[in-house]
Amino acid sequence: MKALFPMFAVALLAAASQAQAQSPDPRIDGLVRSGAVRVAVFPPQYRKDPVSHVVEGWPVDLAAALAERLKVKAATIEYPGPREAMEGLRSGNCDVAFLPIEPSWRADVDFSAALMQIDFTLMVAPRSAARAVTDLDRPGVRIAVVNKHASTLALSRIIKQATLVGADSPAAAFELLRSGEADAMASVRPALIELAEKLAGAAVLPDRYGANVLTIAVAKGEAGRLAYFNAFVADAKASGLVQRAIERAGWRGVQVAPASD
Secondary structure, three states: OOOOHHHHHHHHHHHHHHHHHOOOHHHHHHHHHHOOEEEOOOOOOOOOOOOOEEEEHHHHHHHHHHHHHHHOEEEEOOOOOHHHHHHHHOOOOOOOEEOOHHHHHHOOOEOOOOOEEEEEEEEEEEOHHHHHHHHOOOOOOEEEOOHHHHHHHHHHHHOOOOOEEEOOOOHHHHHHHHHOOOOOEEEHHHHHHHOOOOOOOOOOOOOOOOOEEEEEEEEEOOHHHHHHHHHHHHHHHHOHHHHHHHHHHOOEEEEOOOOOO
């Protein structure tokens, strides 16, 4: 009988180790039990096929990879803008959002390590003489912006003389420029490059006035979940997943954030 005890102990330890390996990571236990990770998306991060209504874009690709890692389904929830996505996190209507690091939001959400960097810049109307951002900060110059977007918040901190004309969406801001109600439009570089192709003579300025440092954001107080997502961010950058998602989306003027960020 004594000889059997060590064998029994080894088997018991092996069974315990196997059970521990199979038990879900406590940091993401809530997501695993729900069976889905709800990911907030908003323009211009994604596009929707007009016929099939399928949502596509780099957030969808990264959400799918995150869901696969979690062994759950990915569900995308559409919001009109980043502030509404942030409110969705705060209220518990979504689990994660790819949000810029906006200092005023830190009371409600926490941000992961940097995922990617997107320039803030301006597109000028046809025949504009402006060649740099500083050329537009003059009395009488009207700059179309999207209300509450990170690009608008950053611009409002540096513009002293030009007038910011708000719109509720990138499409509405572009219409202000197209119709002559604005002299320039502020946004992220990839969105402006795409919009400039729809307005002959429009030009995207080569310089920038800031950068949209995108992260995975979670509701305040989810420290364990944030640590898990930080590990995902590091792996996604190192494996090339983030770069492939950017290229697949056709986003120009976007860089993967350095590994140290």
